[in-house]
Amino acid sequence: MSVRVRFAPSPTGLLHVGALRTVLFDFLYAKNQGGQNILRIEDTDRARYIAESEQEFVDTLHWVGITFDEGPHIGGDHGPYRQSERKEAGIYATWIDKLMDLGHAYRAFDTTQELEEMREYQQINKMPTGYFGGDWRDAPESKVEAAIAEGRPYVIRQRIPQDRTVVVEDFIRGRVEFETNTLPDPVLIKADGMPTYHFAAMVDDHLMGITHVLRGEEWIASSPNHWLLFEMFGWEKPIFVHCPVIVGADGKKLSKRHGATRVLDYAAQGYEPAALKNFIALIGWSPGDDREIMSEDELIQAFDLKGLQSSPGRFDLDKLKWLNGHRIRQMSAEALLDTVLTFISTPYTKEYWINFVEENPMPNKAPVIGVDVWARLNRLREAAERDRAYV
Missing domain, CATH: 1.10.1160.10 (Glutamyl-trna Synthetase; Domain 2)
Known part of the structure; x- marks a missing residue:
């Protein structure tokens, strides 16, 4: 297996120590294994997008001396390497349609007010917070078609299976178990048609042949959703490596x-x-x-x-x-x-x-x-x- 890793920053700010460590680990591992290091720009959050951030990433990594084998400024066989361009190319629309056809995703037409009321009800009654289906997970097709005909905005959510234990294999921690009844149905496609990280990153990792996903341990909580998404599509899962947090001295x-x-x-x-x-x-x-x-x-x-260690790294x-x-x-x-x-x-x-x-x-x-x-x-x-x- 030829190792392929990726650094996938979001151009919403500046490059800091945690992100530098991730891309450095990617770079060192790819070089050690004779593999490829890919740069992918995850610019789907248009509300927080900062045009200058991408150039700062490039300048910073150039100064540090970290190079890539594929990316938006280099090219390669798995482009485009900006998610906004991949969205325009119809990549995410193709795969979300397939996921819906498989029955693993659904449209949800809840308004902002309805979602707020749902959250308040959950908090008052000390229930797990999140979207666990609402009125749309099992809505009849006629109701969905009527909402579409009315022009109501909607998001597309992943249908998390019920009554299951998902076992995520993490390279550092080993088996990590999650009960699906505690997992909300995450948004995969936002109302503006842009994919969320939970969908776009997994689709891109598969299509780009990524073998190892190195990222911060804050993503462990979302890992069962990502694990299930690979399972739903019948894709081979990459090796997930959740790096420890960095703390001060x-x-x-x-x-x-x-x-x-x-x-x-x-x-x-x-x-x-x-x-x-x-x-x-x-x-x-x-x-x-x-x-x-x-x-x-x-x-x-x-x-x-x-x-790699499971305990926090000290700065x-x-x-x-x-x-x-x-x-x-x-x-x-x-x-x-x-x-x-x-x-x-x-x-x-x-x-x-x-x-x-x-x-x-x-x-x-x-x-x-x-x-x-x-x-x-x-x-x-x-x-x-x-x-x-x-x-």
Whole structure:
């Protein structure tokens, strides 16, 4: 089996640490196995869509040094690679029609008010919340046809089977069981005709031949719906790998106060891509020994899904600074000077340095690397701030 993995971001914001770890694991595993790494843009949430986000993803991954074998900017045999384009090509309409013909999906014409009233009733009576069929799951065809004739808007929902135990096989956790009577019927096609993640991603994973789905453990709760969808179509299931959450050094939910931020901000602060990759790879994964400093080639050679941990991975900014400082101190003085000069001229840091120079004027002097500065550097930014010869 040729390994095929995918990174499928939604262009609704910036690329952060959690997403970077997912795509890095994809990249390392594909390289280790001689497989393919695919970029797919999941842009079906048009209300939250940000046009600039896709380009930021591309710029960020280019800076980090993560490459793809197929994608919207590369091409390939499984395109289009943007879900909006796949929707226009009729891919999702074809498969939702097949699912309805099989009896595993149905139209639901509930209004927003009706859904709110249903939710309030469930909460008041301490019932499980969600859509468990309402008036439409078992509605006669005549009622459905009448609603269509009236022009009433509708969504298409997955018909979750009743009285079953679904056993999802997760690579890290093994067997995870779900009782279907506790699972609501999820929306597959929204009222505007756009597919939801629950439908589009699974259809695309099948059609693109994805063998391993690496994603965050927050998706475990939705995994029985996805598992059932593959079963309903009679498709071979990919191997699901739900990666552990990332927490701060204090064990609490990761946030900006832990130093976690937009990935390109690390570029602006003077972190080396190699150090960042080394650091991120070791959050929730182990090479099987006590190595902490690893090159990209060493990471690729060592990367095995069996090294993924089920416990949360810790984001320790001090460790990142230490790794970055180690990378810097492996450079010669000449190489460091070239690196710093390149650093302060990149698009990701130009605005920072314009502001820094304006606020900290200093006469020009010949470029020089002070040994005392070089020995204590953890970030490239520190070199230029301590010795204005770089600016």
